[in-house]
Amino acid sequence: MPHSKKPKSDGRFRMFAPILAGATLRERLIACVGALIGIGLTGLISSYLLGQGPHLPLIVAPMGASAVLLFAVPTSPLAQPWSIVGGNTISALVGIITASLIHDPIIASGVGVSLAIAAMSLTRCLHPPGGAAALTAVLGGPVVASWGLLFPFVPVGLNSCILVILGLLFHKLARRNYPHVAAIANVNTHQTADLPASLRVGFREEDLDAALAAFDETFDIDRGDLSRLLQQVELQATIRAHGDIRCADIMSRDVISIDASADPAEARELLLKHNVRTLPVTDENGRLSGTVGLRELSKAADRIGDLLSKAAIASDSDPAFSLLPVLTDGHAHAVIIVDSERQILGLISQTDLLSAAARALPGSQIGV
Template structure:
């Protein structure tokens, strides 16, 4: 029994809702494909309404939409190339067993070369050889119908269904992170923890096909780091570190009044709220400068208050220059979720909202630094018998 249990694959936990979503996608995809085939009987000339391997393609498209094996080029290129190789082998190799073996082998090799690996395509290569006289008589027409047309139809269904049900498809590779300061230094998050180069080295050492693209793996490791951080630092939430007495403005507030609040509270950002106190935007001192009538010849000779008095049209409204929508965080979100936003995305402050999107506070970079320092200090204190932290640990 122990060996039997070890043979059962340890699948990633999936909710019942996700299971139903996948089943619904497969049902709709195959059903629509069959209906298209039924309407096109005259064009098929005896070919099957459905190509059986497309059922396996449907599982990949709807259950694993982020997999590199389920991307548009993988299914369309893999299926049509493999079918063409199968037809060629059936025509030019008289011995059926050898023809089938060569078709399967060559299709896999070509899919590796063309970067369109798709497991069900191997079955199409064999189907072209072993599918019977009707398929053999169709020749390379089999590649167009039902393989090519069926693959394209299934792709269209997957594109619409996955995106409508909250699954991004196709899964486009993310662009490389860019240093906002336009220097050669890596971004802050790349300087600590798992680096992109570390992932590349491990993948080269692993040397196996992985049913997850590189971007998804990197995102998985980032989430793992965040989870480990939450466990170590006690899951400190935004509600614990945020400022609750927050100065705010509305879209109708004049820039003159906004500037007074900046100076009065010595702050650099003001959340913009609606009449029912929902966070709808944010205005910063940088926004004021960006929308001012800046004169390069005199600008460097003036301080920020002088710029505000002389070149900013203070009669304008906050709603004209505010950033909207604004990136917010829930008050029950863990502090670690703010680190990438402030480290790489360049945010200096994040408004905190409740479940109804009502503004309840704000977290600044200073709040985050203090929280991280506090968390590190607590861990070091707990790890020492006397609970004291040496001065060298906090310098």
């Protein structure tokens, strides 16, 4: 029996094989460049501010570990600015105090790291390199001891602040999200007490809490990010299950639209006549410019072009169920299907997608 060959790509860039969820070669290369710049400039700036010499370390070793978190996993709660600055500085301070009270280096090492974890936990700045900062303060020898209580702030605190500032600039230039801001929870756009429509099915927040309690472990991911990730998993599973249904299969092709130079009264008349909630607006070349509905038309203007809202768009080859997040967010009532030139090909309303979903249900008799 012939043996199947292993794909050639399996062995490529093995050293950059993802070891974390979402890790890619590009992300790892960005992390390498970031660490090179961050550590290099931190040392350079510190030497400029403090001078060089055996009396003071140029840059403390825990900064290397901080750079790994800052540039390789910037979304981690352990890599945020307060975690880096507070974790390293507070831990170094704990280490200095421990070393002054306990003179046995082995006992002091264990106690220092243990108390550093406790201090970081209480001050909400847990940062793994903080353990190394505490250990450095305990075992640093005469150089560290000579600086006493100043050591946690110079160079540890100074190094940490410089590294974070460089990280902020680097991630901004690399267009990465840092500091990582937890996603804003979905809200009911109708300003009622009900949950948003997208959150009324599937798992709920209490289910997530129960699952975390059942594992009884700590995970290096923000709880809000975990919730968003699971919601995206549900969506991708739905798209995969119904991937054979494309936007072209369910879209309306006889689309009622209006020119941007038209009078708002004409747009209002079209909305009411055709019983639609979203009216695509085109420019002089027939390309989609935006949309209007009764909400936009409630404002005063001389032409439709002054009242536009941004249009939700998709391609005719996109999976139809990929429009679920857009059409259930409480804002968009329709998605405009356009080509590469933004010429209108069709329109998918909430009703169109709901009908497709109903027909996809097992044993559906709709339309029969």
